[in-house]
Amino acid sequence: MTTGTAPNAATPHPPTDGAGPHFVLSRPHGTVTAHGVADTIADPAEAVARVRAGHVIAGALPFDVREPAALTVPGRLDVTSTPFPVGTPPGVPAVTVRRHLPTPAEHTRRVSDAVTRLRETSLRKVVLARAVELDAAEPLDHRAVLARLVAADPSGNGYSVDLSPAGGDHRGVRLVGSSPEVLIRRQGRTVTCHPLAGSAPRDPDPDLDAALGRALAESTKDLTEHSYVVESLKESLAPLCTDIEVPSGPVLATTPQLWHLGTPLRATLRDPRVSALELALAVHPTPAVCGTPTDEAMRTILDVEGGRGFYAGAVGWSDASGDGEWMVAIRCAQIAADGLRVVAHAGGGIVAASEPNSELDETTTKFGTIMAALGVTD
Numbered sequence: 001m002t003t004g005t006a007p008n009a010a011t012p013h014p015p016t017d018g019a020g021p022h023f024v025l026s027r028p029h030g031t032v033t034a035h036g037v038a039d040t041i042a043d044p045a046e047a048v049a050r051v052r053a054g055h056v057i058a059g060a061l062p063f064d065v066r067e068p069a070a071l072t073v074p075g076r077l078d079v080t081s082t083p084f085p086v087g088t089p090p091g092v093p094a095v096t097v098r099r100h101l102p103t104p105a106e107h108t109r110r111v112s113d114a115v116t117r118l119r120e121t122s123l124r125k126v127v128l129a130r131a132v133e134l135d136a137a138e139p140l141d142h143r144a145v146l147a148r149l150v151a152a153d154p155s156g157n158g159y160s161v162d163l164s165p166a167g168g169d170h171r172g173v174r175l176v177g178s179s180p181e182v183l184i185r186r187q188g189r190t191v192t193c194h195p196l197a198g199s200a201p202r203d204p205d206p207d208l209d210a211a212l213g214r215a216l217a218e219s220t221k222d223l224t225e226h227s228y229v230v231e232s233l234k235e236s237l238a239p240l241c242t243d244i245e246v247p248s249g250p251v252l253a254t255t256p257q258l259w260h261l262g263t264p265l266r267a268t269l270r271d272p273r274v275s276a277l278e279l280a281l282a283v284h285p286t287p288a289v290c291g292t293p294t295d296e297a298m299r300t301i302l303d304v305e306g307g308r309g310f311y312a313g314a315v316g317w318s319d320a321s322g323d324g325e326w327m328v329a330i331r332c333a334q335i336a337a338d339g340l341r342v343v344a345h346a347g348g349g350i351v352a353a354s355e356p357n358s359e360l361d362e363t364t365t366k367f368g369t370i371m372a373a374l375g376v377t378d
């Protein structure tokens with residue numbers, strides 16, 4: 001077995017299928033499952049070359065692609081035409097919050113500082129996230145968490161990825177989540193993306209719920225926050241695609257917890273050798289998870305939050321023809337190798353007009369997806 005390494009990767013570690021497939025992506029139109037490992041790859045550039053050489057790749061890219069990725073050349077990639085089958089969603093052991101990182105008060109203070117910076121510098125948008133550490137009373141089974149995520153929202157993009165190929169502390173760690181956001185999809189020469197940015201909570205009352213959606217669609221602050229993502233995607237796709245079709249304004253998208261502003265983009269690939277993985281690397285990190293300008297936002301995030309690992313990265317696959325799909329790795333948690341410790345993340349786009357307490361509430365609502373799957377109610 002040969003193993004690719006990013007410059008700063010610790011010794012990679014092959015995932016095993018002992019506890020279920022090392023990669024599952026459940027989409028509304030089908031499920032992609034990787035079985036067996038022919039190779040592990042921590043360097044995205046090597047993965048790009050492998051796809052160009054006719055190999056299949058599946059796995060996860062970190063938020064900061066200078067960090068090691070968790071990619072494999074699987075033994076086999078199965079594709080079905082339905083979401084991941086869940087039947088009756090299984091239970092999970094009791095999971096409790098150990099601590100918030102940072103505290104909610106500190107997150108609010110960080111947002112407030114970011115707003116000052118956004119008003120006084122060339123930074124236009126920055127996505128700030130916070131984490132929650134949790135303890136499970138007994139080892140969590142990532143398959144149960146995935147089944148609960150998909151059962152709660154079959155129209156979402158549920159995923160469970162073994163992060164072992166990234167080596168070091170990632171060995172045996174599972175990234176599980178349900179993302180509402182398609183970073184990029186390539187089918188032949190057709191390239192599609194569905195960036196999301198701008199959020200409002202759902203409400204059980206249908207009238208109130210619809211009013212919240214309408215208010216989001218008209219919110220200048222959210223439309224501004226959203227526009228940076230669309231602009232960035234257009235710019236990143238331009239060298240690689242022609243006929244980039246962008247609707248005149250965003251449409252509303254929903255998850256069980258949130259309304260979002262979304263813009264479906266469509267383009268034609270110039271060079272058919274450019275794979276879905278290459279496209280994902282060209283557009284990532286978008287201002288849906290990083291900010292505008294990208295470098296300044298990235299520096300701000302690393303300075304304020306430290307490393308994010310695989311939260312706000314991407315999960316997906318590319319087949320031997322270069323077709324594939326990559327989701328933005330949000331609404332997720334990382335389950336430790338022992339199944340007893342979990343770290344969940346949620347973030348939100350901050351612009352000059354952001355209000356710190358609303359931004360804190362928005363992250364709490366976003367945590368709802370993974371917390372429900374973990375059975376956490378507080």
Ligand SMILES: C=C(O[C@H]1C=CC=C(C(=O)O)[C@@H]1O)C(=O)O
Nearest residue numbers: 197198199288330346347348349
């Ligand atoms: C960064 C996250 O969400 C992104 C995707 C949709 C809406 C977002 C927002 O309104 O801030 C974020 O850009 C997250 O869920 O952690």
